[in-house]
Amino acid sequence: MAVKTLAGVSIDLNDEGYMTDAGQWTKEVAAAIATEEGIELTDKHYELIDFIRNKVASGDTLTIRGIGKSGVVNAKEFYQLFPGAPLKKATKISGVPKPTSCI
Amino acid sequence: MEKEEKVPLKKILLICSKASIEDVYAALVMGNGAVMEGIETKLFFTFFGLDAITKKTMNKLHTATTGNPGMRMPGGLPFPTMLGGLPGVEAGVSAMMRSQMEKLDIPPTDEFLELITAGGGEIYACKLAMDMFKLTLDDLHEEVKDVITVGDLYEMCDGPGTQIVFT
Numbered sequence: 001m002a003v004k005t006l007a008g009v010s011i012d013l014n015d016e017g018y019m020t021d022a023g024q025w026t027k028e029v030a031a032a033i034a035t036e037e038g039i040e041l042t043d044k045h046y047e048l049i050d051f052i053r054n055k056v057a058s059g060d061t062l063t064i065r066g067i068g069k070s071g072v073v074n075a076k077e078f079y080q081l082f083p084g085a086p087l088k089k090a091t092k093i094s095g096v097p098k099p100t101s102c103i
Numbered sequence: 104m105e106k107e108e109k110v111p112l113k114k115i116l117l118i119c120s121k122a123s124i125e126d127v128y129a130a131l132v133m134g135n136g137a138v139m140e141g142i143e144t145k146l147f148f149t150f151f152g153l154d155a156i157t158k159k160t161m162n163k164l165h166t167a168t169t170g171n172p173g174m175r176m177p178g179g180l181p182f183p184t185m186l187g188g189l190p191g192v193e194a195g196v197s198a199m200m201r202s203q204m205e206k207l208d209i210p211p212t213d214e215f216l217e218l219i220t221a222g223g224g225e226i227y228a229c230k231l232a233m234d235m236f237k238l239t240l241d242d243l244h245e246e247v248k249d250v251i252t253v254g255d256l257y258e259m260c261d262g263p264g265t266q267i268v269f270t
Contacts, residue, residue, distance in 0.1 A: 064135070065214070065218060066208060078221075079222045084141035086139070103210075
């Protein structure tokens with residue numbers, strides 16, 4: 001557990017860098033986390049972040065397949081938006097817990 | 104004592120030589136999981152594993168209902184081997200297993216290959232097995248990158264942090 005100042009606000013993070021208080025999330029915080037991950041957020045990113053936050057809020061499991069069928073992006077575009085480990089990075093930036101899915 | 108430096112996994116090659124649902128999906132889930140983690144991933148299908156990338160067979164994979172000690176009836180009762188040998192039982196059980204997997208959001212084989220390649224993973228077929236089963240690249244799913252030899256395969260496995268897994 002650590003507290004870090006991002007976009008001028010102090011944010012609670014767990015050991016892996018995921019936010020622990022969803023209420024602290026703002027678009028600016030997302031942009032700051034993204035910069036640390038080497039990603040510059042575009043409108044498309046924010047659209048997907050909205051999708052992810054809604055999905056998690058309704059208690060659904062996040063999978064690459066599910067995001068590929070979200071209507072926002074397909075799987076290939078998802079990998080392009082968040083290169084490397086897309087599901088981990090996208091959830092970290094979206095201020096939701098690390099996904100527990102294997103697919 | 105010298106401090107050992109940890110080398111993270113950078114590249115993985117998964118070899119699948121069998122056609123049963125569990126063998127193929129072990130390779131696909133591990134392969135897709137590696138792609139998701141940003142690990143360079145290659146899948147190599149050989150012998151009966153070719154069923155998993157052959158258009159005609161890939162979405163109709165079976166699990167063995169005879170000679171499979173893990174097989175149970177719904178509810179956990181033992182599954183008599185004699186029953187598993189009856190016509191249609193293996194097909195029925197396999198269809199049920201595939202539909203259970205679909206419910207868990209596990210994609211069918213063709214879509215799984217597409218997910219893996221969408222993230223930069225590569226799918227290969229074994230040349231020797233292709234010759235044996237008289238298959239050509241046209242018989243295989245479009246996501247299969249190439250038909251390669253064992254030599255080609257080892258050439259791809261260079262670099263530190265590379266692992267080969269045989270499922």
